[in-house]
Amino acid sequence: MTRIPVAERRRALIEATIRVIVRDGVAAASTRAVAAEAQMSLASLHYAFGSRDALLRAVAEEVTDAELVAARDGLLLFDEGAGQIPLVELLQVGVDRFVDLLVEHPERELALAELTVHARRTGMDDLLDHVRAVYLAAAEQNLVHAAAQAHVRWTVPVAEAAQMLVMLLDGLTWSWTGRRDEAIARRSGRFAAEALARLAVPVDDVVHPIDRHPR
Structure with missing residues (x-):
């Protein structure tokens, strides 16, 4: 399985967050929803950002x-x-x-x-x-x-x-x-x-x- 560099993973998660916010609003942009949008595991998201607030920032x-x-x-x-x-x-x-x-x-x-x-x-x-x-x-x-x-x-x-x-x-x-x-x-x-x-x-x-x- 190809390992995705952290910087690339972060960018993909940021873009996924933007799509979720535009489509469903900030309230719907949970870490689980963003991970699903980016087609990544929840663990990958937390490894890249640590928290939802860090992701939104x-x-x-x-x-x-x-x-x-x-x-x-x-x-x-x-x-x-x-x-x-x-x-x-x-x-x-x-x-x-x-x-x-x-x-x-x-x-x-x-x-x-x-x-x-x-x-x-x-x-x-x-x-x-x-x-x-x-x-x-x-x-x-x-x-x-x-x-x-x-x-x-x-x-x-x-x-x-x-x-x-x-x-x-x-x-x-x-x-x-x-x-x-x-x-x-x-x-x-x-x-x-x-x-x-x-x-x-x-x-x-x-x-x-x-x-x-x-x-």
Whole structure:
């Protein structure tokens, strides 16, 4: 009998969990149901993850990691030596790649949405906090990268701009999950990019302090 590597087994179980959640909801995604969906023994599942909570966390990480890689790769489409690139264009490409992922894998976003609601209802705050922290850290990193390529600086703390980006993408994701309207998702993405771009100015812009004691 061929022995399946643990990494391959984990991936198969994550994909099986997503299918069960999309089809039957998080409540139905018991370890037994997931093992059956993956055509593995229950012992194999527990060996790979240890617990149902660990499996659900892995599902959330899988979906969020894919989203963040898509957005990051969008920025990497531009050659850093190609000169100054408008910030709104950089942001638009990153958001477009994010929307591409939503369109290509709607079942993953639905699974993450189900997991988010489930975590809130069942007090799994650590899972929600973890996902949020991953989103914010990656958003901040991408915004720093984009600003450097566009030769601009943020007029608000980058962490604050990252929070705005995550909020905008959250809204876009929930709208897409409910309506599956790609045209609206693309327009919303353009709005998000344009709104964020307004928070930046060229690096050589100087903001002069107000003279409160004119002579």
